[in-house]
Structure formats: structure tokens, C-alpha cells
Amino acid sequence: MSKILSINGKSYTVDVQDDMPLLWAxxxxxxxxxxxxxxxxxxxxxxxxxxxxxxxxSCSMPVSYAVGKEIFTIEGSSENLEFLRQAxxxxxxxxCGYCQSGQLIAATSLLDxxxxxxxKDINDAMSGNICRCGTYTRIRKAIYKAVELKNQAT
Amino acid sequence: xxKIQQINRRxxxxxxxxxxxxxxLGCNLSSDKKEFIPQIEGVFTPNLFIHLEKNGxxxxxxxxxxxxxxxxxxxxxxxxxxxxxxxxxVSVKQATGNAKYxxxxxxxxxxxxxxxxxxxxxxxxAKMMLITAAAKKWNIQKVDCKAENHFVINTLTNDxxxxxxxxxxxxxxxxxxxxxxxxxxxxxFKYIGKTLKSVDLKDFTHGTATYGIDVRIPxxxxxxxxxxxxxxxxxxxxDTSDAEKTAGVEKVIELDRIVPPVGKFFGALGGVAVxxxxxxxxxxxxxxxNIEWNYGENHAFNSEDFQKKLRKRVRQKGKxxxxxxxxxxxxxxxxxxxxxxxxxxxxxxHAPMEVPNATAWFQENKIEIWAPLQDPxxxxxxxxxxxxxxxxxxxxxxxxxxGGFGRKSKSDFVVEAVALSKKINAPVQVVWTREDDxxxxxxxxxxxxxxxxxxxxxxxxxxxxxxxGFPSIISSFKxxxxxxxxxxxxxxxxxxxxxxxxxxxxxIRAESNLRxxxxxxxxxxxxxxxxxxxxxxxxxxxxxxxxxLHLNLIGKDRVxxxxxxxPYDSKRMKEVLKSTAKMSNWGQSLPENHGIGVAIHYxxxxxxxxxxxxxxxxxxxxxxxxxxxxxxxxxxxxxxIRNQLEGAAIFxxxxxxxxxxxxxxxxxxQNNFFDYQMTRIKDAPKIHVAIMDKMxxxxxxxxxxxxxxxxxxxxxxxxxAIGKRVRxxxxxxxxxx
Numbered sequence: 001m002s003k004i005l006s007i008n009g010k011s012y013t014v015d016v017q018d019d020m021p022l023l024w025a026x027x028x029x030x031x032x033x034x035x036x037x038x039x040x041x042x043x044x045x046x047x048x049x050x051x052x053x054x055x056x057x058s059c060s061m062p063v064s065y066a067v068g069k070e071i072f073t074i075e076g077s078s079e080n081l082e083f084l085r086q087a088x089x090x091x092x093x094x095x096c097g098y099c100q101s102g103q104l105i106a107a108t109s110l111l112d113x114x115x116x117x118x119x120k121d122i123n124d125a126m127s128g129n130i131c132r133c134g135t136y137t138r139i140r141k142a143i144y145k146a147v148e149l150k151n152q153a154t
Numbered sequence: 155x156x157k158i159q160q161i162n163r164r165x166x167x168x169x170x171x172x173x174x175x176x177x178x179l180g181c182n183l184s185s186d187k188k189e190f191i192p193q194i195e196g197v198f199t200p201n202l203f204i205h206l207e208k209n210g211x212x213x214x215x216x217x218x219x220x221x222x223x224x225x226x227x228x229x230x231x232x233x234x235x236x237x238x239x240x241x242x243x244v245s246v247k248q249a250t251g252n253a254k255y256x257x258x259x260x261x262x263x264x265x266x267x268x269x270x271x272x273x274x275x276x277x278x279x280a281k282m283m284l285i286t287a288a289a290k291k292w293n294i295q296k297v298d299c300k301a302e303n304h305f306v307i308n309t310l311t312n313d314x315x316x317x318x319x320x321x322x323x324x325x326x327x328x329x330x331x332x333x334x335x336x337x338x339x340x341x342x343f344k345y346i347g348k349t350l351k352s353v354d355l356k357d358f359t360h361g362t363a364t365y366g367i368d369v370r371i372p373x374x375x376x377x378x379x380x381x382x383x384x385x386x387x388x389x390x391x392x393d394t395s396d397a398e399k400t401a402g403v404e405k406v407i408e409l410d411r412i413v414p415p416v417g418k419f420f421g422a423l424g425g426v427a428v429x430x431x432x433x434x435x436x437x438x439x440x441x442x443x444n445i446e447w448n449y450g451e452n453h454a455f456n457s458e459d460f461q462k463k464l465r466k467r468v469r470q471k472g473k474x475x476x477x478x479x480x481x482x483x484x485x486x487x488x489x490x491x492x493x494x495x496x497x498x499x500x501x502x503x504h505a506p507m508e509v510p511n512a513t514a515w516f517q518e519n520k521i522e523i524w525a526p527l528q529d530p531x532x533x534x535x536x537x538x539x540x541x542x543x544x545x546x547x548x549x550x551x552x553x554x555x556x557g558g559f560g561r562k563s564k565s566d567f568v569v570e571a572v573a574l575s576k577k578i579n580a581p582v583q584v585v586w587t588r589e590d591d592x593x594x595x596x597x598x599x600x601x602x603x604x605x606x607x608x609x610x611x612x613x614x615x616x617x618x619x620x621x622x623g624f625p626s627i628i629s630s631f632k633x634x635x636x637x638x639x640x641x642x643x644x645x646x647x648x649x650x651x652x653x654x655x656x657x658x659x660x661x662i663r664a665e666s667n668l669r670x671x672x673x674x675x676x677x678x679x680x681x682x683x684x685x686x687x688x689x690x691x692x693x694x695x696x697x698x699x700x701x702x703l704h705l706n707l708i709g710k711d712r713v714x715x716x717x718x719x720x721p722y723d724s725k726r727m728k729e730v731l732k733s734t735a736k737m738s739n740w741g742q743s744l745p746e747n748h749g750i751g752v753a754i755h756y757x758x759x760x761x762x763x764x765x766x767x768x769x770x771x772x773x774x775x776x777x778x779x780x781x782x783x784x785x786x787x788x789x790x791x792x793x794x795i796r797n798q799l800e801g802a803a804i805f806x807x808x809x810x811x812x813x814x815x816x817x818x819x820x821x822x823x824q825n826n827f828f829d830y831q832m833t834r835i836k837d838a839p840k841i842h843v844a845i846m847d848k849m850x851x852x853x854x855x856x857x858x859x860x861x862x863x864x865x866x867x868x869x870x871x872x873x874x875a876i877g878k879r880v881r882x883x884x885x886x887x888x889x890x891x
Contacts, residue, residue, distance in 0.1 A: 016432075017401050024434035028376065033368035034361015036556070037433070038507050039588040043827035046507055074361035085359045092351045092793055095801055096222030097358030098365060098507040098556025123836040130827060132507045132557050133222045134804025136838035138797065 003067050007032065008076035014063070022066055023047045023058040026073065034074035034101050038130070045129030048102035048109075049073050055109035057128070072108075074101035080111040080150070087145035095133035103129050107143050116147060198321045200280040200329060202254060203233060203273065210304060210318035212239050213247050217255035218265040219528050220248070220354070221506075221558035222801070223857045224794035225265050227353045229273050231345040231791060236277030236338060237284075239317070240304035241345065246353050251530025251550030260528040261563050261672070263758035263855025266790050267720075270853055274337050274346075282330045287323035288315055340849045347849050349793035354554075366526035366553045367585060369513040375582045377574050378436035379409065381425035381594050384449040384820035385668050386411065392426050393444040400442050402435025403428055407577055412540055412569055417631055419536040422569040423594060429578055433585050440587075453820040455667035457501060461600060464664060465496060468604035468621045472660030473637060477648040480656030482608075485617025489608025493695050497605070497684045498882040499865075501815035502598035504673050505830060508556020509591045514571035515581035520547040525568050526555035533565035537572055559674040559805075564596050592830050593822040596671025597815055599624040602662070603684040613696035615707060618654045622647060623662030624680060625670045636665045638677075646681025646862070649716070651727045651756045653709035667820065674805060675861035678757040682862025683869075686753035687881065690870040700752050700870065701735050708754075720759035720854055726785050726846070727756060731763040733783040733844050738765035747771055748778070749875025753863035758855025761785040761846075764803075766839075766867035770875045775890045777807055777839040777868060782860055784843070787851035796843045799860040803841050806864020807833045811891050814884050831886070 002015045007030065014029045021040075026032050026049070035058060038046030042057040049058045050072035051065070072078070084107050094100045103126070110117055110125035117125070122140055131139070193199060198206040205213040214230040226246045234244050249255045256269065281301045288306035289296045298310050305314040340347070357363035382388065394406040411424035428439035486492050512525035521543055527533050530550040538545040555562055571584040586594075601624035608617040626642060628635040638661055640648075647659055673679070693703040705728055714722040731754050734740075744750060747769050754763045767779040780803040789795055812831035816823050824830040869880040872890070885891050 020432075020434055024432055027368075028432035028434070031370060032361075033364075033370070036365075036507070037367060037509070037585070039827050040437070041588070041826050041828065044507065044832075088359045089351065089355050092349075092355070092797065094222075094352065094355065094358040095224070095797060096220075096507070096555060096557045097354065097363050098554075100358050101361045104359060127834045127836040130507065130832045130834060132505060132559070132805070132832060134801035134833065134838075135797070136804060136833075136835040137800050137841050139835060140838070 003063060005030070005063070005066055005071060006069070007071040007073060016063055018064040019062045021059050022049065022061050022063055025063045026058060032073055032075050036098055036101055038099065044099070045102040045106060046099050048105040048129065050105060050109060053112060055106060074105060078108060080146070081108045083146040083150045084108060084111065084142070086149055087142040091138050091142040091145055093135050093138040093142050095135055099129060099131045103131065103139055107139070107146070110143065111146065117143060193325070196321060198324045200283050200324070201276050203276045204237070204280050206280070206317055206321060208318045208321045210243050210316055212244050214244060215249050216246050217249045217258050217269070219258070219260040219530070219552050219555055219558070221260065221528065221555035221562065223798060224352055224791060225260070227350055228266060228791045228794060229269070230353065231350050232270055232273045233277035235343055235345040236274045237280045238301040238303060239277070241350065243304060248552050251527065251534045251552060253531060258529070258531050259563070260558070261560060263858045266853045267759065267855060270790065275332070275335050278335045278337055279330055282335065283324050283327040284317055284320050286327045287320045291315065291323055346790055347788065347792070350791055363554045365508050365556045366513065366524060367508055367511045367556070369524040369553060369583065371513065371515070371581050373580060374513065375404065375429050375431065375578065375580050376433045376436045377427050377429050377582050377584045378440040378587065379425045379427045379570060379584065379590070380440050380443050380445055381423045381590065382447045382449065383593065384447070385452045386423070387447045387449040387452070388424065389426060390446040390448045392446070396442040396444065397428055397439040400435060400439040402430045402432055403439040404431060405429040405578060406439070406443070407574065409570065409573060412573065414631070419532070419539060420564045420566045420569065422566045422573065427574055429574070429582065436585070437587055449820060452667045455817050455820045457600065457817040461498060461602060464602035464623045464662065465498070467623055467662045468496060468602050472621050472623070472662040475643055475648060475659040475661050478658040482617040482619050482656045482658045485656035486606070486608045488610070489616050490611050491609045491695055492606065493691060494604065494606040495688060495691055495881055497603045497687055499601045499680055499683055500813065500883060501600045501668065502673055502809060502813045503592055503595045503815050503830065504559040504561035505591060505832070506555070506557025506559055506561055509586040509588060510561065510567040511583060511585045512568040512571035513581065513583040514568065514575040516541070516572055516575040519543065521572055522549040522551070523568055523572065524551040524553055526553050526558070526562050527565060527568065528555065528558045528563040529565070533568045536565055536569060540569060541572060541576065560672040561595060564671060588826045592824050592826060596630060596669045598673035598679065599626070599670050601680040603680065605684060605688040607688060607692050609692060609696050613698040613703070615654055615692060617656040619658045620647065620684065621660040621662050622680065622684070623664040625664045625666035627670050627672055629666035630670050636663050637661050638664070642677045645677035646685065646755065646757060649722065649756070650681065650685050651722070651724070651754060652707040653712065653724070654707065668817065675757065675858040678755060678858070678862040679809065682753065682755045683866050683883070686755070686863065686866035687869055690751065690873065691879065694873070699741070701731060701740055704731055704752065704754055718759065720852065722756060726761045727754060729846060730754070730761045730783040730785050733846065734763040734765050734781050737783065737842060737844055738767070738779070738781040740765060745769070747875055749871045749873065751867045751870025751872070751874055753867040753870065755859065755862045757859045757862060760854040760856065760859040762859045762863055764863040764867045766864070766871045768868060768871040768875055770872060773890060775868070775872060775885055777837065779840050779842070780864070781842045782844070782863070783846065784856070784859060785846035785848055786854045786856050786859070787848050788853040789845050789849065790853055792845060795845055795856050798856050799843045800841045802860025803864055804833045804838060806861045807837065807868070810865035810868045810883060811837070811885050814887065
């Protein structure tokens with residue numbers, strides 16, 4: 001069945017079953033491969049996206065849920081995501097890089113909702129995302145750095 | 155160790171040879187395996203690793219796989235430093251799997267250790283040719299020229315000419331003889347020993363890095379494979395009707411097991427493959443298969459029973475291992491106190507964030523694959539063997555690896571993809587589900603160790619008996635290999651960092667009923683846990699500070715030369731321990747319910763000492779601080795090394811707290827991240843890393859040496875905090891997480 005998905009401000013028509021998880025529609029049908037598959041059961045956060053600004057694990061959310069809503073992925077751009085990208089760069093966060101799409105999206109969601117996050121805010125917001133390389137120390141540092149960059153800019 | 159051959163220009167083809175430690179980089183004129191460096195108009199390609207364009211852009215080739223260890227940046231920085239290339243013009247391209255690049259096997263923490271010098275020589279040779287070209291142009295002597303930051307400078311006039319403007323002239327210059335190549339002195343390094351950020355940061359933060367699973371080619375099909383829950387079981391009967399009815403599914407195919415020849419390769423498990431037009435449909439189709447299995451001889455394998463068996467066996471004498479010394483019986487008789495302990499590590503799985511996957515296209519007489527591979531040459535050789543295609547007709551494209559940890563050294567998933575592509579006559583991407591990854595891996599072996607130690611009145615360790623049993627990696631290549639190999643025991647057992655006059659090591663029989671592989675740090679995980687836990691027990695028995703007992707056991711300064719060019723230097727072991735003790739304020743009083751533990755280990759020729767502070771509240775452990783010092787000789791990229799050690803602490807924590815694979819009736823019981831858990835950011839401690847300044851020593855391993863110390867340091871800290879001794883991992887099984 002044909003549906004229209006809006007991703008990062010662009011419309012895509014997809015012809016898939018209603019229950020196909022968004023992750024696979026985005027990766028295999030639309031071809032945006034920045035959003036990653038990690039577990040398929042909403043345990044690792046590699047597939048994190050925003051839907052109408054809300055943090056969603058796309059491996060476990062059917063396509064039908066997103067129809068008529070705005071999807072935001074790592075291929076997109078927002079003020080907070082750009083500060084985070086800059087901070088990720090300054091702190092040299094990634095190792096293999098695979099989970100970092102999801103980490104950045106989860107961190108974007110955090111900064112979208114909390115202006116000056118504490119350690120606890122970071123733990124609460126980011127504990128759904130696994131980094132097997134173990135870059136957590138740097139992720140935490142980079143989130144603080146992004147806040148600092150943002151506060152300097154405004 | 156390296157030889158560069160002088161080669162004259164011939165037409166548009168230039169040959170270049172550099173043999174290093176028996177491996178061939180480029181081409182050797184005397185060999186019949188000639189490889190040609192394609193000469194492109196307007197591009198200076200002095201060797202296989204450097205492309206300099208007229209606009210000044212330099213592309214450097216990374217021959218080793220990038221799996222998070224930062225190798226693309228590190229190797230490129232070494233070439234660029236010697237070449238005097240300006241880093242801002244440098245980009246990095248990944249080599250395909252091809253013997254012309256030398257050994258590409260990316261494991262064993264060996265890339266920098268083995269090819270730093272050849273890479274530096276590549277850069278230095280290019281610099282010499284650029285200088286020669288400029289001298290010719292200016293009609294002056296080479297000694298009156300120097301290269302600096304992408305320019306050659308005429309030191310008589312201070313005129314300068316950019317590297318890009320020397321391309322045409324440099325193309326006419328012969329490759330210098332190896333003995334004429336001079337490498338920089340440490341004080342002149344610009345990039346080596348400094349901090350360079352990953353060249354791939356932009357791609358990593360924009361979702362544009364292409365991992366194996368992101369490969370998309372026209373008409374690509376997607377495949378999921380149902381494999382027997384029991385290792386090497388086969389399909390008895392299959393009803394494919396429900397699977398075939400699944401939306402998006404195009405075909406269901408039975409895949410026979412591909413058995414590797416004895417001694418090499420990995421083969422493939424076989425099973426039933428579902429081909430679909432997208433990944434999810436393939437996964438769904440797989441769930442809809444109704445398969446009856448022949449479980450085969452591994453059906454009876456119950457890991458808990460097996461560990462019980464090992465715990466019994468270590469109470470009996472095992473096979474004496476060469477390297478034992480003195481007489482432990484006399485030592486124990488003389489001892490004031492004798493203690494014994496048994497330690498256990500479970501089976502573990504790598505679980506890299508990117509699951510195993512491969513894209514393959516089998517066409518009549520050629521194969522092309524795209525895959526996240528640590529060892530692309532073995533994959534290529536394996537494909538040539540199984541599919542009877544000449545190796546030169548097989549192209550292995552190495553993508554980014556979303557983590558490797560040893561799993562992606564094994565190319566079974568590539569063999570599956572090629573077998574399916576051949577059957578369906580179309581390009582296909584095989585994607586493992588996370589459950590497939592957890593249930594059908596090449597597992598890190600479980601181990602049981604029995605230790606017995608004797609102490610005299612002064613807390614001197616008189617005797618040390620160690621019996622160790624774990625299924626051998628060799629069993630994956632040679633069935634019936636029921637004892638650990640010498641190579642495995644030489645990972646921290648026969649070569650522990652201590653000097654003990656009465657030392658006996660015994661090898662205990664341990665058969666394999668799972669595919670056994672290697673996981674980051676490999677056997678050092680066992681030896682690091684056993685050795686460091688036991689030293690801590692000896693220290694508490696003797697009422698000696700554990701740091702002091704480690705120092706006593708390491709003993710006087712001594713250098714032990716082995717077969718490699720990296721001797722063990724006990725002084726360096728003591729230095730890292732002292733550094734960590736200082737950094738962690740070892741000996742200071744801690745808050746209530748807090749404890750501190752220490753562990754040291756020598757692995758991949760690097761020296762590591764780690765202290766861990768934990769707090770234990772209501773029986774639950776929280777890791778508060780990790781202090782690690784490494785001596786890895788020349789430190790190529792400092793911030794990258796820190797990142798590796800921070801990651802190693804987290805990886806080691808996952809082993810200590812959660813890691814456990816168990817089997818019942820031959821089948822792995824764990825499924826996904828909910829029952830094979832990982833350390834998360836909420837559990838992450840503060841991590842403090844120190845790197846010894848040893849820039850004049852050869853570089854040694856970095857990716858793995860930080861792991862083996864973590865679990866024992868945590869368990870020793872728990873003992874320090876609450877007096878409870880944990881001898882069996884993981885802590886979650888002790889109810890402590």
C-alpha cells in the first residue's frame with residue numbers, strides 16, 4: 001500500500017506493508033542508510049530517529065505510525081544537532097562510528113528538551129544507546145561541550 | 155627489516171617493491187607475482203600507498219581495516235609525516251583485499267607494530283623523489299633542498315615550489331634504494347606521537363560512512379539464513395510454504411554446510427536461506443520457516459555441565475607445560491602458608507554493533523564482494539578455494555566495520571553470501587539478525603583455572619601451580635584438538651610478568667562443542683583474570699599491599715628475549731604499575747563501602763597496569779573510577795590511544811559484569827542485548843589514562859592490552875570494599891549487578 005513519509009523535510013512515497021518497521025523502510029526502500037540496525041528489539045538505540053520531535057527506536061515502530069508526521073534522521077540538520085556534531089568533532093568521540101548516528105539523535109532529543117542537562121539527565125536520555133567500543137566518557141563530555149558551544153553562540 | 159628495490163621506469167608502468175618481514179608490499183621484480191602500479195596522467199604515484207595530484211591533494215591508502223581503532227588515521231599520519239605532506243590536503247582510501255598490500259590481517263593489535271616502519275618509508279621515499287625533482291628543476295644539488303609542509307624549499311634562495319607543482323617532474327624520478335632512505339628523528343615528528351582526529355569524523359557524524367550493511371548496488375536482493383541451533387546440525391526437513399507467502403519474499407533456498415579443509419578457512423554453517431527484496435521481509439520469512447533439524451553430536455552439550463567437568467579436571471594433574479621451572483612440591487613443603495583457588499570465565503561473544511553481513515555478486519567467472527572484514531585476504535583465498543574461481547578474478551571491497559573484536563576475522567558470512575549469489579544468479583546481501591550473531595558465533599572459550607601458591611613468613615611467593623583448561627581455537631581448524639595450544643598458553647600463562655622460581659603450568663583437557671574463535675584480548679582475558687585475582691589473594695593472605703606484592707613478583711630488572719623483536723622488560727612493567735598507583739592515589743583512605751583493586755598485564759608486547767575503584771551498596775557494584783597506564787612504546791596517535799583504553803575499560807566491564815554465553819542441549823541460551831547485556835552510559839565510570847613516554851621504543855599493541863586487567867581489578871576492588879572474593883564471572887550471576 002502506498003504511503004507518503006516526510007523525512008528531513010522531504011517527501012517520499014513508499015509502497016510497503018503497514019507493519020514494516022520504519023527502520024527498514026528508511027534504509028532499504030528509501031535508501032537513507034545513516035540510521036542503523038543493531039538489535040531489532042529496541043535495546044540498543046542504533047536505529048534512533050525523531051518523529052515529530054520525539055525520540056523513537058525505528059526498528060520497533062511500524063511505518064504506519066509515521067504517516068502524516070515529520071521524521072528526522074541523522075541525514076538531517078537542526079541547530080542542536082549541528083552543535084552536537086561540532087562537539088563530537090572537538091572531543092573526537094567515535095571509534096567504529098556505527099552507533100554514533102543513534103547517539104547523536106538521542107543527544108539531539110536531549111538538548112531539544114533540556115537546556116542544561118546534568119549527569120543524570122544524560123544517563124536517563126542516553127542509556128538506551130549501546131556503544132560496544134565504549135565511547136561513553138567522550139559522549140558525556142561532548143554533550144557538555146555542545147551545551148557550552150550553544151551557550152557561547154547565543 | 156624492509157627492502158625497497160630500485161626499479162627503473164618503463165613506459166607508463168612503474169614497479170615498486172617493498173618486502174617487510176617476509177610480506178610483500180608492492181612488487182618484487184624477482185617474483186612472478188608482479189603487480190603494477192597504474193600510472194595516471196598528472197598523478198604522482200611513487201608506490202601503492204601514495205597518490206599526489208597536481209592540485210596538491212594527496213590520497214593515502216589504508217591497507218588495514220578500520221573497526222574503530224583509528225588505523226586509517228594512524229597509518230596515514232605516519233606516511234604524511236615522513237613525506238612532509240600537509241595534513242589538510244590528505245584523504246584516505248581503503249585498499250581492497252589484495253596481497254600486493256602486504257599482510258592485511260587486522261587483529262592481534264599488530265597493525266602499527268608491524269607496518270609503521272614500512273609506511274614511514276613509503277612517505278620518506280616520496281619525499282626524496284619530490285626533492286630530487288625540485289633540485290633538477292632548479293638545477294641545484296639535492297642537499298640544497300628540503301621538504302616542508304607540502305613544499306620543497308631551495309635553501310640557497312628560499313624559493314619554494316609546492317608538491318603539486320612537482321608532479322610531472324617527480325614522475326620521472328626513480329624510486330630510491332632502501333638503504334638511502336632516512337627516517338625522521340623523534341624530535342622532528344609533526345604528526346607521529348601527537349594527536350590527530352579521525353579522518354572519518356565527518357562521515358561518522360553525518361551517517362555517511364558506508365559499513366558493510368549499507369552497501370547498495372542495483373538489483374540487490376536481501377537474505378536471512380535460519381541455522382541449526384546446535385553447532386553443525388543439519389536440515390532434516392523444511393516446510394517453506396509460510397515463508398514463501400511472506401510479503402517481499404522471493405525465494406527460499408537450502409544451503410548445505412560448507413566444510414573448511416583441515417587447517418584453514420572458516421566455511422559456512424549452512425541452513426535455510428530466505429531471499430527477499432528487503433531485509434525485513436527476509437527476516438520475517440525466516441521466522442515463518444518450519445524446519446526440522448538433525449541436531450547431530452553437539453546436541454548433548456550443556457555448558458554448565460561442561461564447566462563442572464572442567465572444575466573436576468583441574469583438581470587432577472594435567473599435561474606439564476614447557477616453561478615450568480623449579481620444584482613446586484618442595485616449595486609448597488617449605489611454605490608457611492599454602493592457598494588454592496579456582497577461577498572461571500564463561501563463553502563470550504563479540505556482539506559488534508554492526509552484525510555480520512556481506513554483499514556478494516557471483517558472475518560467471520568472477521566474484522565481487524563488499525564486506526566488513528578484518529582479514530580480507532583470507533576471505534579472498536577462501537572464496538577462491540570453495541568456488542574455484544582464480545584469485546585474481548575475486549574483488550574484495552573492505553567497507554567500514556561497525557566493530558570487529560575478532561568476529562569479523564572469520565569470513566563465514568562472506569562464504570554464505572557468495573554461495574547464495576551463485577544460486578540465485580543475482581547480487582545478494584546476507585544480514586545476520588542480532589539473535590543469529592549471539593547464537594552462531596565463533597565464541598571466546600570458557601575457562602577454568604586452578605591455582606595453588608605457597609608463601610613464606612616474609613610474604614615471599616615460593617611456589618605457583620596453575621592448571622588451566624579451555625577449548626582451543628585450534629579446534630575450529632582441526633577437530634579433536636582437546637588441549638590449549640602453545641600459542642594460546644603463551645598469552646599470559648607461560649609468559650606471565652612475574653619471576654617465580656618454582657612455577658608449574660599444567661594443561662587441562664577441554665573439548666569443543668561450539669565453534670571457538672578469538673575475541674579482543676583472546677586468552678589474555680583468562681590469564682589476566684587468573685593471575686591477578688590470585689596475586690590479590692596471596693597478598694591478602696600474606697597481609698601485604700597488592701601493589702607491593704606485584705612489584706615483588708615482577709622482581710629485579712630483567713629483559714627476557716623471546717622469538718619476537720620485542721623483549722619483555724620487567725622495568726617497564728614496574729613503571730606502569732607505579733604510574734597507576736600514583737595516579738589513583740593508591741593507599742589513600744576511601745569512603746565507606748568503596749574499595750580499590752589493581753591488576754597488571756603484559757600483552758601484545760605492551761605493558762598495562764590498572765586500578766579500579768568500586769562502591770558496593772546493598773550488594774550491588776558500581777564502578778566509580780578506572781586508572782590505566784600503558785607503555786606501548788612509540789605512541790603514534792595519543793588521543794586515539796586514550797580512546798582505545800577508555801573503550802577497553804568499558805569492554806572489560808561488560809565482561810566482568812554481564813558477559814556470559816551458556817548452552818542447553820547444544821543451543822546457545824542468550825538471544826539479544828536484553829539477555830547478553832552491555833555496559834551502558836549510566837554505568838560508565840570516570841576513566842583516567844596515562845601513556846608512558848617511550849617514543850624511542852618500537853610501537854607495540856594498543857587495541858587489546860587494556861582489556862585483560864579490567865575484570866580482575868574490579869573483583870579485587872570488590873574484595874577490598876566488602877571482603878567478598880569473586881572467582882567466577884560474570885558479576886550479574888553473583889547477584890551483584
